Amino acid sequence: MAQRNDIPSGNPENSAGGANRxxxxxxxxxxxxxxxxxVLLAEIARKNEDALxxxxxxxxxxxxxxxxxxxxxxxxxxxxxxxxxxxxxxxAELFDAERGYFDTWLFTLTHNKAINTLRSKQYxxxxxxxxxxxQDLANVVTPHTTQxxxxxxxxxxxxxxxxxxxxxxxxxxxxxxxxMLAYYDGLSQSEIAEKVGVPLGTIKTRMRQGMIKLQGLxxxxxxxx
Amino acid sequence: MAxxxxxxxxxxxxxxxxxxxxxxxxxxALSEDDQAMKEFEHLVESGDPFMAETLESMLDASTxxxxxxxxxxxxxxxxxxxxxxxxxxxxxxxxxxxxxxxxFADSSDAVPFSILEQKLxxxxxxxxxxSVVAGLIMxxxxxxxxxxxxxxxxxxxxxxxxxxxxxxxxxxxGDMAKTDSAAKAMFxxxxxxxSSVVTMASTGxxxxxxHRVYFSREQKKIFVMKESLPPLEKGKVYELWLIKGTExxxxxxxxxxxxxxxxxxxSAPDNDADAFAVSIEPDGGSKSPQGxxxxxxxxxxxx
Numbered sequence: 001m002a003q004r005n006d007i008p009s010g011n012p013e014n015s016a017g018g019a020n021r022x023x024x025x026x027x028x029x030x031x032x033x034x035x036x037x038x039v040l041l042a043e044i045a046r047k048n049e050d051a052l053x054x055x056x057x058x059x060x061x062x063x064x065x066x067x068x069x070x071x072x073x074x075x076x077x078x079x080x081x082x083x084x085x086x087x088x089x090x091x092a093e094l095f096d097a098e099r100g101y102f103d104t105w106l107f108t109l110t111h112n113k114a115i116n117t118l119r120s121k122q123y124x125x126x127x128x129x130x131x132x133x134x135q136d137l138a139n140v141v142t143p144h145t146t147q148x149x150x151x152x153x154x155x156x157x158x159x160x161x162x163x164x165x166x167x168x169x170x171x172x173x174x175x176x177x178x179x180m181l182a183y184y185d186g187l188s189q190s191e192i193a194e195k196v197g198v199p200l201g202t203i204k205t206r207m208r209q210g211m212i213k214l215q216g217l218x219x220x221x222x223x224x225x
Numbered sequence: 226m227a228x229x230x231x232x233x234x235x236x237x238x239x240x241x242x243x244x245x246x247x248x249x250x251x252x253x254a255l256s257e258d259d260q261a262m263k264e265f266e267h268l269v270e271s272g273d274p275f276m277a278e279t280l281e282s283m284l285d286a287s288t289x290x291x292x293x294x295x296x297x298x299x300x301x302x303x304x305x306x307x308x309x310x311x312x313x314x315x316x317x318x319x320x321x322x323x324x325x326x327x328x329f330a331d332s333s334d335a336v337p338f339s340i341l342e343q344k345l346x347x348x349x350x351x352x353x354x355x356s357v358v359a360g361l362i363m364x365x366x367x368x369x370x371x372x373x374x375x376x377x378x379x380x381x382x383x384x385x386x387x388x389x390x391x392x393x394x395x396x397x398x399g400d401m402a403k404t405d406s407a408a409k410a411m412f413x414x415x416x417x418x419x420s421s422v423v424t425m426a427s428t429g430x431x432x433x434x435x436h437r438v439y440f441s442r443e444q445k446k447i448f449v450m451k452e453s454l455p456p457l458e459k460g461k462v463y464e465l466w467l468i469k470g471t472e473x474x475x476x477x478x479x480x481x482x483x484x485x486x487x488x489x490x491x492s493a494p495d496n497d498a499d500a501f502a503v504s505i506e507p508d509g510g511s512k513s514p515q516g517x518x519x520x521x522x523x524x525x526x527x528x
Contacts, residue, residue: 032422035437039411049311056307060299062291069294078303085307089314100285107291108251108284115253164292182252183290189254189261204245211248214286
């Protein structure tokens, strides 16, 4: 985990506005959020249903949004959403807090499930062909389309998302495209190379450099302002 | 000199290759049949420390991408169905020994960090001490065989930090009964409007530390988790202090991280605090700080 040299004090909301404020809150809230998650996980390990539903209510939007973006069908995304939290229910006691943040574990688990589904032959054959309810979510929503009046927690999520999207804009376009094609469209490196029309080695380099930049951005979002 | 340059270049190339593989894995861009996947698995299984560190940070960085999807809200029915499935598994005692619920995927959907623990937990519930280590090694090898035969698009990673995993499991299993009431009280803290989570940071330069103190004004209790504080020499303990205004620091209590406890619970000497501090004191603690102060943290106004 990132080490901090300053002791946070005062109200984070009084710092600079816009994306900077959201980035500052991301850092503070992620530590606090992770503490909360660990306590909930301890209760889930004791088979406390209320704790699981609290965790579900906290993460349902972000987990479902990722699933829907990948599998593109609402019913399938909701089924996978339940599968994700059933897995949390079954494996809560196995999570090792020293290995990293809980949300990393959760989003990695979610991504694995979604990509496995997307890549299965059965899904491709029966689910994606001639479906009228497929969501056309290829385009990432820009900050301008976020609603202005929402409940506080949803507004905070929207602010966090703005901060992330602003951060992603700092990555060169070709690197960002390679990341998004892999992460959200489930393409392998060779498939991306074919789609984009560049050598495989170029895609490997773009992915590596893009992810290294993402590491830096995550550090910025977490750094003391 | 030329030889040194060659060695440096080889090492740099090796690290670049590891970063390339870890990045591709974190993005889900390595397919099961890919030669690169085999190379990746080999590096993970070998326990290469640079691979372990790089993979962890790449997976962490990929969480940024998780927030880039357009926002959508699932239906209320999804919530109800989840609750129903959970209650179904609670009623079905046979499902405890095997992680399967209706619609639940098999181990092909397992995730880094948890795969090894999933296998270990089932076997080590009644095992203690040295037998756990042997069971862990067997599970790593067994799980690797199982993972290779998983469905075509599955991605499995084996965690190789055996001793750390064993110790963590030992603490959790051995301490669950003792920490029940402390964990419940700490859990309740997050529902209280007047509680605070205090981030502590080190005062020294040698070994940066961060830690957290949980302060419940409602319960008039203070909680500290063991986490990863460095061990102390024999005859020394950590002591927690409550600081209010210009008054002398009030002793809260001592906690011995060599014990099996994961959560330490104390009665708060005061209902309010401006800051907390941790110092190193002789066994039994001191009435006023004598030893070096290793961490301090200001109390925020609300949770």
